Amino acid sequence: MTAFDVEAVRKDFPVLSREVHGHPLVYLDSASSSQKPRQVLEAERIFVEEHYANVHRGVHTLSQEATDGYEAARSTVAAFLGARHEEIVFTKNATEAFNLVAYALGNPGSPVRLGPGDEIAVTEMEHHSNLVPWQMLAERTGATLRWLGLTDDGRLDLSDLDEVVNERTKLFAFTHVSNLLGTENPVDVLVARAKQVGALTFVDGVQSVPHQAVNVPSLGVDFFAFTGHKMLAPSGVGVLWGRDLNALPPFMGGGSMIEVVQMSGSTYAAAPERFEAGTPVISQAVGLAAACDYLTALGMDAIKDHETALTAQLLDGIRALDGVSVLGPDTTELRGSAVSFVVDGVHPHDVGQSLDDLGIAVRVGHHCAAPVCRRFGVPATARASSYLYNNAADIDALLEGIVKVQAFWGVR
Amino acid sequence: MTAFDVEAVRKDFPVLSREVHGHPLVYLDSASSSQKPRQVLEAERIFVEEHYANVHRGVHTLSQEATDGYEAARSTVAAFLGARHEEIVFTKNATEAFNLVAYALGNPGSPVRLGPGDEIAVTEMEHHSNLVPWQMLAERTGATLRWLGLTDDGRLDLSDLDEVVNERTKLFAFTHVSNLLGTENPVDVLVARAKQVGALTFVDGVQSVPHQAVNVPSLGVDFFAFTGHKMLAPSGVGVLWGRDLNALPPFMGGGSMIEVVQMSGSTYAAAPERFEAGTPVISQAVGLAAACDYLTALGMDAIKDHETALTAQLLDGIRALDGVSVLGPDTTELRGSAVSFVVDGVHPHDVGQSLDDLGIAVRVGHHCAAPVCRRFGVPATARASSYLYNNAADIDALLEGIVKVQAFWGVR
Amino acid sequence: MSTADTDTMYQEIILDHYRYPHHKGLRDPYDVEVHHTNPTCGDEVTLRVQVLAGLVKDVSYDGQGCSISQASTSVMTDLLIGKPLAQALSTHEAFLALMQSRGTLEPDENVLEDGIAFAGVSKYPARVKCALLGWMAWKDATAQAVAQTKEAS
Amino acid sequence: MSTADTDTMYQEIILDHYRYPHHKGLRDPYDVEVHHTNPTCGDEVTLRVQVLAGLVKDVSYDGQGCSISQASTSVMTDLLIGKPLAQALSTHEAFLALMQSRGTLEPDENVLEDGIAFAGVSKYPARVKCALLGWMAWKDATAQAVAQTKEAS
Ligand SMILES: Cc1ncc(COP(=O)(O)O)c(C=O)c1O
């Protein structure tokens, strides 16, 4: 028996006692967004009801308490990543973090200058949020975007790594774990190559940080981003981590990110304030810290083990079915818990709708990673993604559900 | 007797029953950020506990319910402004809204091209968030920033309007109501001049929308922004309104703002999605809609009348004190409820700290409008700003507090 | 899979049209061909129209997608082919109104025939786009065809 | 205005230094002059140092600001003028540590003298910057002065 008690965990999540279409909810869409435990909602509520004011703006008691709460949240998040307080910037989501760096690198004072002949490297498995900002940066500057392709089993094709990441590469952005395929990438190999050619590195940790212990500074990368809503925190908060944020010029201008403002020009505050223009995501940051505390108390390794068991159960179960195939690695090795699958003869949209009728929530579509679908020649997939609150019964329900879907659509 | 029952309103705000340093809290810092009523917290809680999932991303029931809640929030906010659904973009704060337009106007496909010789016009009373983004845009493009100055009584000096806003002006950004001076600006006059010269207009409605009825489309402007946390909503949500958002290229790239994504390039969704990259501020938008409902139920005109009475009481009370002066208009005509004042011989920081000792929360500093302080030759001010939950007793407490401060610091 | 909900969404009529689509396949002659996609799910349709003497002479199509998008395009061809353009456009409007009604409109079987089966789909905003894919393509292609005729005359 | 809180923040010592600041006014000779501001409240200080033979020969200043920033600069000049540089730097460190302690450090009166009055201020993060304004300016100016000496030698 393991110390991780999933039934106790489930009790912390009010929504899990809900019914959908007369069935108990089976929530297998945490890679889109996770549910929130009482503890997180409660931490945010107490903060807002008792200690709320704007932050960094006053000497009165509430404003001091709010500032304390907000900055303590930053310290908690930093500790969760093994990082330092001033390396943490709160954004509204991970997408803002990618755009922050993409725009800052084009602003006066940028540590790199991008222009025609320069290259930005990504991979074919990126979420649109770690792809489109670089496409736009390339378009604005005349730089060229290049990418690593995928192997048939959903891994990065490293055979042309040295060509894609080369002396002209100024920045290499890639995901830690793919949201569509579940693939975990070899960060060390990719970073080693980037260092050889002097490229900055940016790792998308959106699908890793919620699910496994990540010591961010030890990855050796320059930037790292993730998002709160996929790790038990409220929507509306994300994080940019940077090794040396003070080397980066600002992105958005406004209140709080400044030092001296004159009509004729302004100077800017040091990081992290420099990158938090305007009133920040105050109570959301407090919620994110409570989420980190919740995850830490359970232990990230225990969570990872729990999810790996569920992923194995799901992969084994699908393998035993006829007419269903998985996109991406089909073992739990170097793999997250998101499992994309295709049911022969039934469009993913219909799979998702029919499963919903059984109370089972999976996501269908291109999962904001359209190039991966194109690479594997499917218009879309269904994706089941589990988290700490899912149990073996959820996976059983899904597997039985898939069989029922096949029957309903007459493909079995 | 008025229909507006402030004592009933006060009961909706949990924090108002708090004590600070042994005194009942007198919260006069709503221009920094407002407190939140139970109704808003409750709306957000129910949404998160029962209907939460990511939006625009799935066919399962929770995802549909979440999308419905989020889009209904957009409709509510639109109705609150007299605007249409698709004219409303949810941002994380007002600051993001200004930056959104400032960056989009520099992106490929922009309706205007800015370069050397072009001008951007602002005013000397802008909040840093409606100033620094334009300074940065000017720096990026080589355009010149110009500004309208202020008269000694804290109004815009319109004598050189025709010179500051001229044929070279591409955009004129100005605030509806000043957060430091309380001044309400003559939007019609400013817009008329901008239209004569064909400049785009951007109005900062952060200090007007929470306090008075604003029919945004009828202002005749192109862009309008405000922020949720100053109008009873959670932190982490702001709004950009645009007359013709589809004419604007995107700002941030990522999930949800796209149409077709290929590795070699992408096309973008129509507004408002085009400007909401990544997972949006979901439950915060729901909270903002609940705040709009709360304000609508009380009636914006009743709220405005209530605040005007408090502002008159405060201005009259200060006028009756020796050694205290107000920065900005000293009558309630064309004026919001933020009142900045200076106590002769006591630094604003000390004023604020001493008032806090009496449980009275005012803000001290430059209020993110440093150029206004410089214009009036003060390093900072103290600012009392009331809202719908303040009552006459709060203003009395402040006025008595100021006298005690003077005594403590030996200046009276 | 026999809850009330499935029944509203996946009526037998829809499943029939999905399994045995009517008028499918691209045909000549035609005035205009368009290609529409639903980026969120990858559904696509290529659709041709021929408009002659104020009549919807032919509508042919090919595509891939979910049951809803395929069935609704099939139903549409039954409804529009051979009809006067004005009537076809008002049928289009009636279907659009139904789909945007969020389950609140009672559809008129005289106008929409098999199309009334989609009333249940209108409760699912995420699927409304699927149901409209073919219809939007037809509207677009027809507008272009009419514009061409005007230019030519 | 006699609550326990006011008392911790505004000790009589602080008020005295604020009303009657020591060593105020800019003096010659000096090695380096710096100008520091606290952008959030507009406090500013112009400060001059003279370092001679390993001694803090003089510290003079002018500025405007709140009671905390003005009093703490005044206290600082008492503590540093005439001291060996090494001792002055360690006093600086002791004051910095006190201010960053959030009210948890018991200050050493032998080292900080009147500076112990600021222990209460350390509980108010928004005021810590005020208390450090003059001290940061001195550190900066002194570092420059020392660097100049090294270059010259
Ligand atoms: C007039 C004005 N404009 C803009 C802002 C910026 O709002 P936010 O900080 O929510 O982006 C504020 C408040 O801080 C304000 O008072």
Ligand SMILES: Cc1ncc(COP(=O)(O)O)c(C=O)c1O
């Ligand atoms: C791998 C990956 N990167 C980036 C994102 C973007 O996160 P957000 O939408 O919170 O900005 C997501 C999720 O949507 C994701 O799964």
